Amino acid sequence: MPNQMTEMLKGTLEGIVLAILSERSAYGYEITAELREAGFADIAEGTIYALLVRLEQKGLVDVERVPSEKGPPRKVYSLNASGRDQLAEFWSTWSFVATRIEQLRHTDQQHTEGA
Amino acid sequence: MPNQMTEMLKGTLEGIVLAILSERSAYGYEITAELREAGFADIAEGTIYALLVRLEQKGLVDVERVPSEKGPPRKVYSLNASGRDQLAEFWSTWSFVATRIEQLRHTDQQHTEGA
DNA sequence: TACCGATACTCGGTAGTGCTAAGTACCAAG
């Protein structure tokens, strides 16, 4: 049984990456490092690459190969119009779910006060 | 490709149900109805039953069969100590993820202002 | 030259969870 985090990231990680890409274009290795710095230390490297491939297949991002000074060429991803739509949809779904969960937490807090 | 909601519920639905059960004991059909009223209209009935079975197998809930006036006996679930621990862990994981996502949203909003 | 470490991406197989769809069972009302 993997940890909660793993399961909770299902469905949110894609949105997280889309949000990162909406700020600026980036490549896989970079995104992975950024996530680690942001506190998501346990996200496997392979996971991000696989996710990026999926984003590309779904046509949400554009890709450009850029040579790197140290290592193989980078695949730089940038959000396109479709991706922006998808991101907007993600925020909408997120708001919906987050709002309802927060409501549950507040009624729940009355039972777990002090825990 | 199912909708965002489906994927986002993975990992959060268990917590949602645990939170509901922490307020009071309940049975599957009841929980399903409650979720529908709460706006989660698309949650499949079978999903909740399967989830409850998992909770039982993980030892997070206690079960009691209670005869119903109209239909087969109900399986009433109540949160036990283990379940309460798990719920606390869920809130902790949720806070972690939600906080980081909200941060992303705020930096993101600058790009999607007006969308 | 030969090796090592960091960079950068790929791929096959596994596990967990929600959905679909169909079925079982019980009871009351028409």
Next chain:
DNA sequence: CTTGGTACTTAGCACTACCGAGTATCGGTA
């Protein structure tokens, strides 16, 4: 006795994250 609401079960599928191993490029070092 058929219909509809209540209540639960089950088999098989889809999606996504993880694990582990592999490939490739380059700079530095002995």
